[in-house]
Amino acid sequence: MSDTGLQGRRIILGVSGGIAAYKSADLVRRLREVGADVRVVMTRAATEFVTPLTFQAVSGQPVHTSLLDSDAEAAMGHIELARWAEAVLIAPASADLLARLAVGRADDLLTTLVLATEAPLAVAPAMNRVMWSHPAVAANVHVLERRGVAILGPGSGDQACGEQGAGRMLEPLDLVRRLGSLFGPRPLQGKTVVITAGPTREPLDPVRFISNRSSGRMGFALAAAARDAGAAVHLVSGPVSLPTPAGVRRLDVETAGEMHETVMGTLDGCDIFIGCAAVADYRPATVAAGKLKKGDQRMQVDMERNPDILAAVAASSPRPYTVGFAAETDDLQGHAEAKRLAKRLDLIAANLVGVPGSGFEVADNRLWLRWQGGDCWLGPASKEQVASELIAFIAERFNRE
Numbered sequence: 073m074s075d076t077g078l079q080g081r082r083i084i085l086g087v088s089g090g091i092a093a094y095k096s097a098d099l100v101r102r103l104r105e106v107g108a109d110v111r112v113v114m115t116r117a118a119t120e121f122v123t124p125l126t127f128q129a130v131s132g133q134p135v136h137t138s139l140l141d142s143d144a145e146a147a148m149g150h151i152e153l154a155r156w157a158e159a160v161l162i163a164p165a166s167a168d169l170l171a172r173l174a175v176g177r178a179d180d181l182l183t184t185l186v187l188a189t190e191a192p193l194a195v196a197p198a199m200n201r202v203m204w205s206h207p208a209v210a211a212n213v214h215v216l217e218r219r220g221v222a223i224l225g226p227g228s229g230d231q232a233c234g235e236q237g238a239g240r241m242l243e244p245l246d247l248v249r250r251l252g253s254l255f256g257p258r259p260l261q262g263k264t265v266v267i268t269a270g271p272t273r274e275p276l277d278p279v280r281f282i283s284n285r286s287s288g289r290m291g292f293a294l295a296a297a298a299r300d301a302g303a304a305v306h307l308v309s310g311p312v313s314l315p316t317p318a319g320v321r322r323l324d325v326e327t328a329g330e331m332h333e334t335v336m337g338t339l340d341g342c343d344i345f346i347g348c349a350a351v352a353d354y355r356p357a358t359v360a361a362g363k364l365k366k367g368d369q370r371m372q373v374d375m376e377r378n379p380d381i382l383a384a385v386a387a388s389s390p391r392p393y394t395v396g397f398a399a400e401t402d403d404l405q406g407h408a409e410a411k412r413l414a415k416r417l418d419l420i421a422a423n424l425v426g427v428p429g430s431g432f433e434v435a436d437n438r439l440w441l442r443w444q445g446g447d448c449w450l451g452p453a454s455k456e457q458v459a460s461e462l463i464a465f466i467a468e469r470f471n472r473e
């Protein structure tokens with residue numbers, strides 16, 4: 073096989089219980105052929121299908137099967153193994169294993185390792201076609217996908233149970249190829265990226281605030297994509313209910329004023345700034361000390377402007393490569409270009425909001441990119457996919473300038 077990108081890579085191969093486990097012995101052999109260093113971790117159910125001795129023979133290494141095995145822990149403890157790994161591939165991944173991963177169980181060595189590692193995770197599902205099409209399995213796969221887990225397969229064809237359909241584990245050579253792509257180019261290696269995400273909250277009184285519709289998903293997806301591209305990432309986030317992508321430094325803020333101050337404090341050494349937060353443009357001019365009481369039929373709130381964080385970053389010196397977002401309900405291109413010029417941005421990414429399939433609080437997104445001298449569209453695709461394409465685009469332009 074030509075260069076797979078796996079030469080010298082440290083891979084944990086997790087094997088769960090399924091008839092396809094017999095193919096995983098060949099997978100170990102194939103991974104070693106392309107120069108990968110493989111350690112095998114088996115679930116208890118996997119050992120019912122293939123013996124640990126088989127994997128020990130093909131990997132040339134002791135096989136890990138139990139969290140509570142003192143001999144194995146003495147050789148390489150599970151935390152050490154989790155740190156050692158540059159990627160974790162679980163093949164086959166049974167329906168039960170996918171369910172345990174989806175809810176974050178740590179009830180055996182393999183699931184514990186998955187929680188304890190910062191390495192990318194890929195799973196190769198293998199099960200009966202009816203199980204694969206079950207909504208419960210689909211929901212678990214969806215959760216994992218959203219979390220950035222690479223779902224490799226399954227393929228279609230004859231099944232061990234005599235049926236035909238989707239659910240076969242991909243062939244070992246296919247898996248080697250797909251795993252190699254996880255180690256693609258890292259165009260932002262050694263660079264620092266600061267990203268703002270989520271909404272801001274502007275208090276009216278101790279219990280009420282003014283905010284906006286933003287889930288933070290696009291900014292968090294950008295943070296994970298920038299990390300995957302090799303960058304050190306600082307994610308300045310308003311209040312959202314999203315897990316922090318592993319390996320990303322998250323700084324939580326609430327108001328636009330706090331976001332402004334925090335961003336300015338992270339600019340030293342920042343190469344690329346991406347303003348993805350939906351910052352409230354105005355805040356109540358005064359915050360009541362106690363809870364405001366109902367009174368008249370009408371209520372007036374005096375508002376004052378918040379600092380424009382993005383424009384402030386673009387005006388800083390030395391300035392990072394500065395990328396802004398524009399959420400528009402009409403004349404997307406006209407408004408976005410006006411913003412790019414007014415805020416002196418290197419690049420603006422604009423999306424329509426208030427239409428199906430784009431914008432706030434939805435999974436998919438479509439972006440119009442505009443820079444000095446050109447424009448293009450990204451998507452429609454999942455926010456994760458659009459984020460990784462946008463990061464690849466930004467890296468290319470940043471490295472060119």
Ligand code: C5P
Pocket residue numbers: 268328347348349350351352353378379380381382383395396397398399411
């Ligand atoms: O001017 P508008 O709010 O539409 O611009 C949107 C872009 O500016 C986004 O990138 C947003 O993160 C950023 N912004 C900011 N500070 C503000 C308002 C918007 O950084 N106060």
